[in-house]
Amino acid sequence: MAQLAAQSQGVEKYGPYGCQNGQPWSMMLEPCESLCELIIKTGAVVDSITFVTTKCRRKFGGNGGNAEHKVTLQCGEHVTNISGAIGEWHKNVDVTKLKIHTNLCKDGYGPYGGGPYTKYLYDFSSEVPSNGRVVGFFGTLENNYVQSIGLYVKKEC
Incomplete structure (x- = not known):
């Protein structure tokens, strides 16, 4: 549904x-809706991500993770990019580290995750154009963990 709306x-x-x-899984901001906070629960990998907007709260992933990380966005702050690592943990391939980059924190909040016994496979970094604005997130879940993550980006005039 969100992908059709995105197109x-x-x-x-x-x-x-x-x-x-x-x-x-997929979440896209509606017109006049903004992202206020991201709550990332981690252990060795990213267990879940909760997006708190001006209209609602949407959680993707399981209930595990012994650490909770909150990225509270200031007035006028918005997500510009994501980066992190993909790795293998207990024979699952998941997002093992996640960093949230914003217009006010270009180096990013995090990385969150990256616990022991994780075999790192590769790093990733989204290459959002400077005139783009992140308007949503999507990915896949496997065994209650965030397996992949991506961004919906709208180019601004």
């Missing part, structure tokens, strides 16, 4: 980064 609004996809054989 009709001139939104481009960046990613997903990671494996894509799990269950798809």
